[in-house]
Amino acid sequence: MLRYILWRIAVMVPTLFLISVLVFTIIELPPGDYFESYVSELRAMGEAADMEEIAALRERYGFDKPAPIRYFHWVGGMLRGDFGYSFEYQLPVSSVVGDRLWLTVLVSFVTIVFTWLIAFPIGIYSATHQYSWGDYGLTFLGLIGLAIPNFMLALILMYFANIWFGTSIGHLMDQKFLNEPMSWEKAKSILEHLWIPVIIIGTAGTAGMVRRLRANLLDELQKQYVVTARAKGMNPFRALVKYPLRMSLNFFISDIGSILPQIISGAEITAIVLSLETTGPMLIKALQSQDMYLAGSFLMFLAFLTVIGVLISDIALALLDPRIRLQGGSTK
Amino acid sequence: MIRGADLLRIEDLSISFAMLGGRVDAVKKASLRVLPGKVTALVGESGSGKSVISQSVMRILPRIATASGRILFNDPLTGRQTDILALSQDGPDIRAIRGRRIGKIFQEPMTSLSPLHTVGDQVSEVLTIHEDMSRAERYERTIEMLRLVGFAKPERAFRMYPFELSGGMRQRAMIALALICRPALLIADEPTTALDVTIQAQILRLLRDLQHELNMAMLLITHDLGVVANVADEVVVIYHGEIMEAGPVEDIFRRPAHPYLRGLMAAVPHFDMKPGERLKALREVPVNASHLLGTVGSRDRTGPEIVLSVRDVTKSFQIRKAGFFRRPDEAPLRAVDSVSFDIRRGECLGLVGESGCGKTTVSKMLMRAVTPDSGSIVFNDRKGPIDVLKAEGGELQKLRAKIQMVFQDPVSSLSPRMTVQNILAEPLEIHGRGTPKSRQETVVALMEAIGLNSRYLNRYPHSFSGGQRQRIGIARALALGPELLICDEPVSSLDVSVQAQILNLLKDLQKDLGLTYLFISHNLAVVDYMADRIAVMCAGRIVELAPREILMRAPVHPYTRSLLAAVPFPDLDRPLDFSASQAANASDMRNWAPQFRRDEAGEGLTPIDLGAGHLVLARRNADVRELRP
Numbered sequence: 001m002l003r004y005i006l007w008r009i010a011v012m013v014p015t016l017f018l019i020s021v022l023v024f025t026i027i028e029l030p031p032g033d034y035f036e037s038y039v040s041e042l043r044a045m046g047e048a049a050d051m052e053e054i055a056a057l058r059e060r061y062g063f064d065k066p067a068p069i070r071y072f073h074w075v076g077g078m079l080r081g082d083f084g085y086s087f088e089y090q091l092p093v094s095s096v097v098g099d100r101l102w103l104t105v106l107v108s109f110v111t112i113v114f115t116w117l118i119a120f121p122i123g124i125y126s127a128t129h130q131y132s133w134g135d136y137g138l139t140f141l142g143l144i145g146l147a148i149p150n151f152m153l154a155l156i157l158m159y160f161a162n163i164w165f166g167t168s169i170g171h172l173m174d175q176k177f178l179n180e181p182m183s184w185e186k187a188k189s190i191l192e193h194l195w196i197p198v199i200i201i202g203t204a205g206t207a208g209m210v211r212r213l214r215a216n217l218l219d220e221l222q223k224q225y226v227v228t229a230r231a232k233g234m235n236p237f238r239a240l241v242k243y244p245l246r247m248s249l250n251f252f253i254s255d256i257g258s259i260l261p262q263i264i265s266g267a268e269i270t271a272i273v274l275s276l277e278t279t280g281p282m283l284i285k286a287l288q289s290q291d292m293y294l295a296g297s298f299l300m301f302l303a304f305l306t307v308i309g310v311l312i313s314d315i316a317l318a319l320l321d322p323r324i325r326l327q328g329g330s331t332k
Numbered sequence: 333m334i335r336g337a338d339l340l341r342i343e344d345l346s347i348s349f350a351m352l353g354g355r356v357d358a359v360k361k362a363s364l365r366v367l368p369g370k371v372t373a374l375v376g377e378s379g380s381g382k383s384v385i386s387q388s389v390m391r392i393l394p395r396i397a398t399a400s401g402r403i404l405f406n407d408p409l410t411g412r413q414t415d416i417l418a419l420s421q422d423g424p425d426i427r428a429i430r431g432r433r434i435g436k437i438f439q440e441p442m443t444s445l446s447p448l449h450t451v452g453d454q455v456s457e458v459l460t461i462h463e464d465m466s467r468a469e470r471y472e473r474t475i476e477m478l479r480l481v482g483f484a485k486p487e488r489a490f491r492m493y494p495f496e497l498s499g500g501m502r503q504r505a506m507i508a509l510a511l512i513c514r515p516a517l518l519i520a521d522e523p524t525t526a527l528d529v530t531i532q533a534q535i536l537r538l539l540r541d542l543q544h545e546l547n548m549a550m551l552l553i554t555h556d557l558g559v560v561a562n563v564a565d566e567v568v569v570i571y572h573g574e575i576m577e578a579g580p581v582e583d584i585f586r587r588p589a590h591p592y593l594r595g596l597m598a599a600v601p602h603f604d605m606k607p608g609e610r611l612k613a614l615r616e617v618p619v620n621a622s623h624l625l626g627t628v629g630s631r632d633r634t635g636p637e638i639v640l641s642v643r644d645v646t647k648s649f650q651i652r653k654a655g656f657f658r659r660p661d662e663a664p665l666r667a668v669d670s671v672s673f674d675i676r677r678g679e680c681l682g683l684v685g686e687s688g689c690g691k692t693t694v695s696k697m698l699m700r701a702v703t704p705d706s707g708s709i710v711f712n713d714r715k716g717p718i719d720v721l722k723a724e725g726g727e728l729q730k731l732r733a734k735i736q737m738v739f740q741d742p743v744s745s746l747s748p749r750m751t752v753q754n755i756l757a758e759p760l761e762i763h764g765r766g767t768p769k770s771r772q773e774t775v776v777a778l779m780e781a782i783g784l785n786s787r788y789l790n791r792y793p794h795s796f797s798g799g800q801r802q803r804i805g806i807a808r809a810l811a812l813g814p815e816l817l818i819c820d821e822p823v824s825s826l827d828v829s830v831q832a833q834i835l836n837l838l839k840d841l842q843k844d845l846g847l848t849y850l851f852i853s854h855n856l857a858v859v860d861y862m863a864d865r866i867a868v869m870c871a872g873r874i875v876e877l878a879p880r881e882i883l884m885r886a887p888v889h890p891y892t893r894s895l896l897a898a899v900p901f902p903d904l905d906r907p908l909d910f911s912a913s914q915a916a917n918a919s920d921m922r923n924w925a926p927q928f929r930r931d932e933a934g935e936g937l938t939p940i941d942l943g944a945g946h947l948v949l950a951r952r953n954a955d956v957r958e959l960r961p
Contacts, residue, residue, distance in 0.1 A: 224443040230392045232458050232509070233430035236422050243446050322493045323447050 005315065012307050019303040024071050027292050027299075033063055034087045034290045061085070074296060084293025088286065093297050097279060103172055103190075104264060104278040110194060111202045112259060119206045123213030124245065130218060138210070145207035154200045154273040161196055172197070172277050197274055201267045209252075216251055220244035246320075253316050260309030261302045338406060339549045340366040340389065340517055345401035347384050347393070347573075358384045358397070359573045365566075366517060368408055371543065371550040373564035373581075375557065375596075377827040381573040382553045386519045389551070390434055391416060391426050407433055408516055432462040435510030439522035441502035445494040445509075451478075452490030455509045462513050473512065481508045482538060499687075500531035507538065514546055521553045528686035528854060533898035536563055537910040555828060557600055558900030561585060562908045569593050585904050599832040600902055601861035603884055610836060611861065614829035617783035617803070617837055621844040636712035639816055639848045640675040640698070640720075640735075645707030647693055667693045668704065669872035672939070675816065680842065680849040682863025682880070684856055684895070690872040691852050695818050698850070699737055700728070711735065711816075733763055736809035740821035742801035746793040752779075752804055753789040759811040778807040782837065799830035803837065810841070818850045823858060835861060856899050860884055865945065868892045871921070875928075877939070878946040888948045888960060890924045927954040 035054050042048070058064055062073050077084055083093035122142075126135045172193050177186040220226070221244050229239040268280035275281075279298070286295040318325045347359040359381040366372045376382040387393045389403055403416040407429075419426040438444040445454055456474040459465055465473070471490075478486035481504040494502050503523065510518060520539065524532035540563055543550050554560060560567055560581070567584040569576045569592070577590040588594045598612040648664040668690040675681045685691045696702040698709060700720065709720040711731060723731050739745035746755055756775045760766065766774065779786045782803040793801055802822060809817055819838065823831040835858065842849060851862045859866055860880060867877040868891065876889040887893050900908050921929050927950050928937070939947040940954060 224438055224440055225446040227387075227392055228436075228438065228444045228454075228506075228509070229446075230422075231390055231430055231436045233427040233432060233461050234457075235427065235461075242449075246448055247446070321448060323495055326493065326496065 004318075005311075008311055008314070012311070015307055016300075016304060019307075020075055020300055021071070023296055023299045023303070024067075024074065027290075027296050028067060030290060032290065033058075034292060035063065037290050038087070074293070078297060078300060083297035086286070086291055086294040088289055088291045088294065093294050096282070096294060097298065097301075100277055100279045100282060101264070103276075104280070106190075107172070107194065107197055107201070107276065107278060108262060108264070111198045111205070114198050114202045115205045115209060118202075119209035119213060122206075123210045123217065124240070126210065126214040127217035127221060128240065139214075142207035142210045145203040146211075148203070150200055150204060150267060150270045151273045153203060154197075154270050157196055157200060158274065171275055197267075197270060197276055200270050200274075212251055213248065216248035217244055220247045223247075250317060250321060253320060254313050256316065257306070257310035257313040260305045260312075264302060264305055337367065338365040338404075339368040339408065340406075340551065341402075341404040342385070342389070343402040343404070345385065345388065345399065345403065347381065347388055347397055347399045349394075350396045350398070357573060359388075359399075361401070362570065362573070362575050364568045364575065364578060366549045366551050367566070368516070368549050369543075369547050370565040371540075371552055371563055372566045372568060373552045373554060373560040374568050374570060375554060375560055376570035377555055377829060379572075380570045382570050383521055385570075386436070386521050386551060386553050389416065389517075389519060390430050390436060391419065391421060392430075392436075405429065405434070405517070409433070428462070431458050431510075431515075432513045433515050434517045434519060435513070435515040436519040436521065437503070437506045437510045437523050439525050441494075441499050441506055441526065444506055445502060447493060447495050449493075450490065451492050451494060451497070451505045454494075455490075455505065455512055458509060458512050474508075477508045477512045478505070480542070481505070481511075482534075499527055500534060503527060503531075503535055504538065507535075507542070511542060511546065511548075514548070516548055518543070518548055518550045519553070520550060522555070523552070524559060525554070525556070529856070529898040530686065530894055532559075533900070533908055533910065536900070536908070539563070540910070556900070557597065557828075557902035561902050561904055562900045569596075582904065585902070596828060597902060599829045601832070601835070601857040602901060602903070603857060603860055603899075605861060610839075611832040613832035613836055615833060617833050619781060619783055619837060619840040619844070621781040621841060636714070636717075637677055638674045638712055639677050640850075641710045641712065642674070642694075642698070643672050643708045643710075644670045645672075645694070645697055645704040645709060646670050647690075647697065647702060647704045666872045668697070670707070671869075671872070671874050672707075673867055673874060673877060675848055675850055676865075677815075677848055678842075678846060679864040680851050680862050682859035682866040683850060683852045683869060684854065684859050684866060685869035686854055686895075689869045691869050692820055694869075695737070695820050695850065695852055698735060698818060700731075713815075729763065733759075733812040734814055735816045735818065736812065736814040738802075738806050738809050738817060738819040738822045741825055742798050742805055743793075745805055746801055746808075748793055751790050751792055752796075755793070755804060756789075756808055756811055759808060763812060765812070774811065778811060781810065781841065782807045797830075798826055799833055802826060802830075802834055806834075806837065806841070810845070814847070816848045816850065818852070820852045821854065822851075824853065824855065831858070838862065856895060868895065873937070873949060874939070874947075875949045876947065878948075879944065882944060882946050888942065888946070889950075890928060927951050 035058055039051075039054060062070055065073075074084060081094075083097075085091075086093050086096045089096045122138050126138050129135050173186060173189040174193075177183075177189055180186055223244070226239070226244055229243050230236070232239075234242075264279060268284055270276070271278045271280040272284070283295065283298050285291075286298065342362060342364050345359055345362045346357065348355045348357045362381070362385060364372065364374070364385075374382045374385065384393065384397065388397075388399045389405075393399060399417055401417065405414050405416055406412075407414070414425075414429070416426065416429070445451070452471075452474055455477065456470045459470045459473060463470075475486045475490060478489050483489040483501070483504065489497075489501075489505070494505065497505065507523075518539075523539065524535050527535060536559065539550065542548075550563075552560070552563060564581045566579065567581050568578040569584070569590065571592050576592050577584065577588070584593070588597060592614075595612065595614045599614060601611055645668060646666065647668040648666050650664045671690075671694060673681065683691050683694065693702060697704050698720065700723075704721065711718045711720050711734060713730075713734060718727060718731055718734075720731060750758070753775060756778050757771050760771045760774060765771065775789065776786045779789065784800065784803060784807075788796075793804065796804065806822075822838070823834050826834060838849070838851075839862065841847060849862070851859060853859050853862075863880055865877065865879050866883045867874045868883070868889065869875070870891045876883065876887065876892045878887075883892065884896070887896055897909055929951075936952065937949050938952045940950050941947055
């Protein structure tokens with residue numbers, strides 16, 4: 001097991017290297033750089049740009065050097081924990097992201113817990129009561145949840161929440177707390193605002209998970225070992241949890257790999273519609289304005305989390321499923 | 333019959349399933365009994381309702397089934413009589429009976445245990461449910477039970493996962509699970525059907541010993557009359573959900589009264605058949621291959637005498653044993669190990685062996701689906717030899733038409749999205765044979781040859797029964813007019829009565845069309861019925877090859893002998909010699925006499941000719957007289 005983990009970590013290095021090259025290339029692909037778009041933006045507004053200052057900035061950040069050197073400059077900085085400088089915000093990337101990061105984590109984490117809490121009982125009910133009215137009803141609800149686009153749901157909920165509860169929905173907290181340090185009042189305000197993005201972002205995920213859990217569990221319920229468990233005289237519910245449910249969890253564990261980056265990136269479109277202070281809108285804006293250090297470092301961070309997440313889910317799968325741990329597939 | 337004396341008494345049991353088109357009656361007014369300490373066998377073909385009855389006894393029927401009637405269980409421990417059907421579904425009363433007073437083992441040892449839990453966990457769980465015991469006591473009881481069912485190292489088995497065990501060992505674990513609470517009744521639903529013959533003999537012996545030792549009754553559900561004759565005290569025959577005949581095993585076997593039972597007995601191939609004797613299928617298929625002769629077949633048996641010559645083919649698979657987390661096993665597994673044989677024109681060569689012996693790999697190599705590591709395969713066409721392993725392009729295409737295959741599983745070997753017409757015409761289209769009109773004629777002739785009405789050509793495979801599908805598979809193999817037909821377990825997934833039908837069809841076609849067969853099977857009786865010469869495979873090698881009569885009457889190799897000894901006969905006068913089926917593995921070379929083993933110096937084994945085409949694998953320096961037992 002240890003050998004395997006070490007080997008997997010070793011494999012991560014070339015993977016991340018390839019991703020970093022890709023990220024860098026993609027960011028460099030559009031013509032020009034941040035300063036060019038900055039200058040043209042200034043010109044469009046009728047203001048003159050101080051070309052000397054721009055040139056000095058360019059030199060300072062190495063924009064006049066060839067691409068490979070800039071690449072190593074960027075990667076080297078990241079290895080030292082220096083994620084570069086956001087030109088747009090005029091701040092180091094770490095402090096730009098840091099502010100929003102924990103809010104994103106909060107929203108995503110609550111969303112995931114919400115998804116699990118709702119999806120598991122419904123999925124189990126649907127599978128054990130296949131083709132009953134309850135199953136049909138819940139399936140119908142789930143399909144609606146899958147089919148409605150998030151931003152649309154966001155708009156609808158914003159409207160009704162405003163009419164019914166009088167809450168102003170945009171943002172994750174009342175405007176007055178926006179740049180305030182953390183306080184009791186601020187935390188309360190955040191909790192008040194949290195439920196709407198959680199419901200909006202979580203609906204599709206919940207519906208999808210119900211469908212998958214139902215399908216996986218239905219497959220397992222047909223299996224012979226379920227009959228064996230019944231023939232032992234086991235309590236049906238305990239038998240369900242111990243055997244088929246446990247077997248149908250593999251898909252769920254594999255999902256952990258993709259959950260980690262999701263936690264950080266947040267649901268971008270919903271976040272924009274609701275103007276949430278999460279990282280999603282920031283990433284999109286950075287990509288638009290070619291704020292390369294911000295965008296690049298952020299993408300790298302997501303890639304890193306994906307790789308780690310996949311590793312974690314692989315290890316968890318091996319721990320939970322002895323077939324993966326002990327049984328090597330024979331190669332033909 | 334005194335009522336109180338029966339352990340289990342089923343009265344007027346009817347079971348029906350709610351289906352799309354209404355209710356389907358699976359069991360109609362069935363009555364049977366199980367005496368305490370005795371074995372009652374419930375015999376029937378697939379779909380006869382025998383498994384459904386066994387499920388209803390424990391109330392583990394699928395949800396769409398409803399049962400009426402009475403199932404009376406007299407618990408000898410309390411003396412109380414319970415009507416199982418009157419108990420509430422999954423209530424505490426029925427759960428107290430399940431696993432504690434009635435145990436059950438299933439057909440598929442592969443799937444009837446959870447792969448995620450250890451054997452010990454699953455076996456001792458029964459104790460957790462029913463007995464008030466400490467953890468240490470449970471462990472002790474489980475270990476004791478595992479030893480009783482034949483685990484040499486029960487402590488080790490306790491910690492193993494089911495997929496780490498062989499099929500026979502898994503079935504033993506299942507038996508331990510069913511018996512750990514010492515139930516009064518054991519329901520065994522086809523307990524040995526998925527196992528090899530030698531393992532089957534061991535499991536049957538184990539079941540019989542345990543049944544005596546624990547003094548329990550057994551309801552044995554099976555389709556195999558050989559198993560019934562060896563184990564049962566009473567027999568109940570069921571057909572289409574109705575009980576046809578019931579009585580002591582003596583009466584049933586010596587004086588079968590019902591025509592269905594008599595037909596069933598005549599349909600089973602057995603070793604004492606005279607040459608040329610035909611099986612009597614319950615429903616015989618009229619074969620008319622005369623039209624086929626003009627298009628694809630020919631009665632012409634001329635040509636080189638040896639159709640196919642296989643020399644020293646070897647194939648190794650690298651097994652990533654315990655891949656992921658453990659060191660890979662260095663030594664590759666030799667699935668096929670220097671196998672040589674010839675197939676003569678017009679004969680049927682039988683290839684027998686237990687699962688995993690490499691017989692299917694051999695057939696795949698002949699079809700070029702697997703490439704051997706070394707060796708040669710030559711196909712002698714009428715126009716000259718073709719090297720099977722090197723043929724490319726047009727030559728390979730020609731070869732494909734000469735060698736065709738009939739597969740084991742009639743369900744998955746026919747595409748469910750093609751009509752029979754498409755299935756049968758496809759080979760002709762691929763090989764560009766004839767015009768659309770002549771192809772149509774061939775397809776009709778093929779249907780005639782397998783005894784199916786050409787009206788059915790536009791149907792899809794799902795509307796045919798297993799036997800009919802297998803016939804369609806045979807017709808497809810015949811479409812191109814092959815010279816050699818490889819039949820890989822063509823009847824092993826079919827019922828006895830259908831099996832006889834398919835075997836007779838194959839025999840007739842061989843005679844009419846002058847075909848040559850390689851007939852692969854694990855069932856010795858079937859091979860005996862079909863083959864002219866028989867090759868026995870074990871662990872990748874052909875250990876013995878002889879004409880049919882010699883191999884059956886005077887087998888030399890210890891593996892062949894234990895294989896023959898393990899076949900249960902549907903004949904009360906020829907009981908299985910259970911003492912011969914020792915717990916040891918028959919295919920384990922260490923149990924063989926020294927002249928058949930590889931010696932310490934690594935001296936190889938070689939086929940030794942005993943005369944009359946009888947070859948046996950033994951040491952090079954072994955004396956011929958020494959080999960005969």
